[in-house]
Amino acid sequence: MLNEPVTTVKGVGGKFAEALALVNIYTIEDLFYYFPYRYDVFEIKPLGELIHEDKVTIEGRIIHDPSLSFFGKKKSRLTFMVETEGVAVKVVMFNRAFAKKQLNQDDVVTLTGKWDAHRLQITVSNYKVGHAEEQATIQPMYSLKGDLTNIKLKKAMSTAVRDHINDIEEIIPDTYLKAYKIPDRKHAILAMHFPKDRQLLKHARRRFTYEEFLIFQLKMQLIRKLNRESTTGNTQHYNPSSLQEFIQSFPFELTKAQTHTLNQILADMKSPYRMNRLLQGDVGSGKTAVAAICLYATITADRQGALMVPTEILAEQHYKSLSEMFGDRASIVLLTGSVKGKKRREITEAIKSHQIDIVVGTHALIQGDVIFANLGLAIVDEQHRFGVEQRRVLRDKGLQPDVLFMTATPIPRTLAITAFGDMDVSVIDEMPLGRKEIDTYWTKENTLDRVLNFIEKRVSAGEQAYVVCPLIEESDKLDIQNAVDLYNQLQVFYPSTVQVGLMHGRLSSAEKEEVMNKFAANELQVLVSTTVVEVGVNVPNATVMVIYDAERFGLSQLHQLRGRVGRSDKQSYCILIADPKGEVGKERMKIMTETNNGFELSEQDLKLRGPGDFFGKKQSGLPVFKVADMVHDYKALETARVDAQEIIESNKLVEDQQYQELYKLLENDSYMKSKLD
Structure with a gap:
């Protein structure tokens, strides 16, 4: 049988087994599924x-x-x-x-x-x-460690195929094999290790790409189904007429995309299952308005709402904008790490006794002393910045609250399907009326005087500018412009009528707030900053964004920074100062000047950087596939997702004999067990 130790393969002794263990081959099955990482075709x-x-x-x-x-x-x-x-x-x-x-x-x-x-x-x-x-001839080349060689590995593979190939059982039902014209498991394994021609190899790879995606999507859909079914009795009976009045009080009309996503979220809140939804929207697309309406819905259902954001600046900003939107319709408090002592105790007591309707805060919201009376809706903004554990604690704060995750990082569809496969995904893919496209330019540092003169021209027209750079202070290792230096330079360059401010991560919360308030009130016309302005900061009068050493940022981050301007009906500008040495860096700058569409950019970024770098390796939670490639094989991923959904919804895994092998595989899967525990 395939789960027997690899030493049962003729010619594999103790020493050879030790070498195979270095590449995680312990059983005959491990050997069969240790696929070549490339093929040399002479x-x-x-x-x-x-x-x-x-x-x-x-x-x-x-x-x-x-x-x-x-x-x-x-x-x-x-x-x-x-x-x-x-x-x-x-x-x-x-x-x-x-x-x-x-x-x-x-x-x-x-x-x-x-x-x-x-x-x-x-x-x-x-x-x-x-x-x-x-x-x-096609030569399979394997990834090797220690004393392992291609020749030894191929010899062991050849013996294993001769003696055990007929032990391989098919797991994909025949209907899919025929529909997609893919080989059965046995012949696909043969073709992966001993390809006779390119065509057979291509079909074998297609088969395992689909198999890997299907298994992963089945896990995601099954977890989603089980999570939903374990959280019944979560219906929020909100008041539709009060909600309509609240929406009509806005000084603008919702876009079609906002209305569509709002209806999806409200339907989830009305359902007996707990919501687990991701709301994606480009910078400035109006996610905050949608979040406010949902929070109001939960209040009319006599529940509490929570909005958790990654930084204190953003928490303060959301608190102010929600307070303006709600007026006296709700009692809202701000709870961050800076709120301490008696004031904190008073706030937590008021939350516990339901005197508070909405709590806005940072991760201070998930501390042990914060107990909600009846948490109905938890909204987490920029959710990929929070660890999985922090999100779980927030969910567990209330009696199975509905959970809405929001992000302004446009996530490519392939990544959304994969990383958030156990969630429902809503997308706001339309910008509010009257917004002008931001003009983006790429230049080199030798044109700095022209850039600074352009800023002065915009300031004299009553507008403001951000100048962003990667580091706070000089670094011996990196020859890049830093915020403190640049701040000093600009103070010398500009006349006293142009006030320059400095903002970076080492300032205290009070200092940051003071700088931001001065900039928002136009007491500062130019704000030199590190990337702390990246998320959520809203100053409609700012029309120029200059990004120093722009090649050091990924496309998504550049797009987030660019989104700090263009927040009014005035024409806005983004100037990238960069001298990239490699082709990827040059391509990144070129793409930025060609499109303002965050989703388009995110797809390009994914192609340039790869999926692991998109969220950051540690936080990504993305699966590692042996054959499949999320970027290259996105059509197969989409197909597998649709098939998995149909299999789970129609309960074929349990009821149909054809799916027995797939069901066994999922039942014994350690990933599934860890997710469902």
């Missing part, structure tokens, strides 16, 4: 199609006898020229002195090695005298 392509620094195979005729030179102890270099397609290509072979006797003028040779397109040179790793074989 196929001859025209010179014009060869990619610089790729491993390639060429065939040619030797123009002259090879020249051999020695350097150092036992080190040699063999060089000669071959003619192929009427072009002379230089051939270099290291430490192959013996080859001089085998290679002669006018011999036809097949050479494999690293291609240098600039020098028309190949550095050879394999060669043979004679023409290439008709059928290009």
Whole structure:
């Protein structure tokens, strides 16, 4: 059987088993599912199609006898020229002195090695005298550790396939195999390890991509279903007419996207199940208005609401804007780490006795002394900044409150499906009327005077500007502009009529608040800052955002920063000062100047950075797939999600015999158990 130790494979002894354990191969099944990380295809392509620094195979005729030179102890270099397609290509072979006797003028040779397109040179790793074989061979290459070699691993794989391939059981029902024209598990494993041709390998990879996505999506959908069913009796009977009056009191009309997402959230609140929903909306798309309406709905249902945000500045801002929106319709308090002693005790007592309707705060909301009388709705803003444990504690504060997570980081659909597969997702993909697109420019530091003069021009028109840089103080390691230096420079550069402020993470909460209040009141016209202004800060009069060393930020962060301006009907500008050295950095700047659409940017960012970097490796919670790639295989991910939803909703896992193997696999899965505990 496949769960037997790998030592039951003929030829795998104790020492070899130790080497296999380094790559987590302990059973025969582990061996079968240890797939190659790449395949070398020794196929001859025209010179014009060869990619610089790729491993390639060429065939040619030797123009002259090879020249051999020695350097150092036992080190040699063999060089000669071959003619192929009427072009002379230089051939270099290291430490192959013996080859001089085998290679002669006018011999036809097949050479494999690293291609240098600039020098028309190949550095050879394999060669043979004679023409290439008709059928290009595909060589699986495995990730290795310790004494493990490709040859040893392939030999063990070959023996395991010979003796145990028929023990492999199919887990995907036949209907899906036929519908998607994918091979069964047994033949797919054979093709992954011993591919006869590219076509068979392609179909085997397609099969395992779908299998991995389907299993993961089944886990997500099953967890979602079980979580929903375990939280019945959570209906919030809010007052629709009071809610309509509240919406009509706004000085603006909701966009279609806001109305659509609001209806989805209110339907969840009305349902007997606990809401677990993610609300995505680009910077300035109006998530706060939607959150306010939902909080009001929970008040009319005689429950309490909580809004948790990552920073004190943001908490204070939300508190002010909600207080203005609600007026005397609700009692709202602000609870952050700065609120201490008697004042904190009074607030927590008022929350406990339901004298408070809405609590706005930072993670101080989840401290042990905060006890809600009847928490109906918990909203977590910029949720990817909070740890899973913090979110769980907040959920557990009330009697199964509805939970709404909000983010202004536009998350690509592929990541939303994967990272938040156990949640419902709503998207506000429309901007409020009257908003002008922000003009974005990319320039280098040698144009700084022009940029500063442009800021002065906008300030003289009564507007304001942010200047953002990555570090607070000078660093020996990084030659990048820092906030303190820049602040001093600008104070010298601008006349006394232009007031410059400084904002960074090392200031106390009171100092930060003072700076922000002065900027909001236009007592400061230019604010030099680190990225603390990134999330949620709202100063409609600010129309210029200058970002120093912009190549040091990811696209999503640049977009968040850009979103601090363009918050009124005035034309706004974002100026990126950057001198990126690599192609990715240049591409990032180019994309920023071409689009204001956060979702488009997030898709591009995902392609440039990869999924692990999007949320940060530790916080991402993203699964590691062996074959599947979320970015490249997004269509398969979407297909697997739809299939998984249908399987779970129709209860096929339990009721249909065809799904028995899939059900067993999920039942014994450690991830499922940890999620459901």
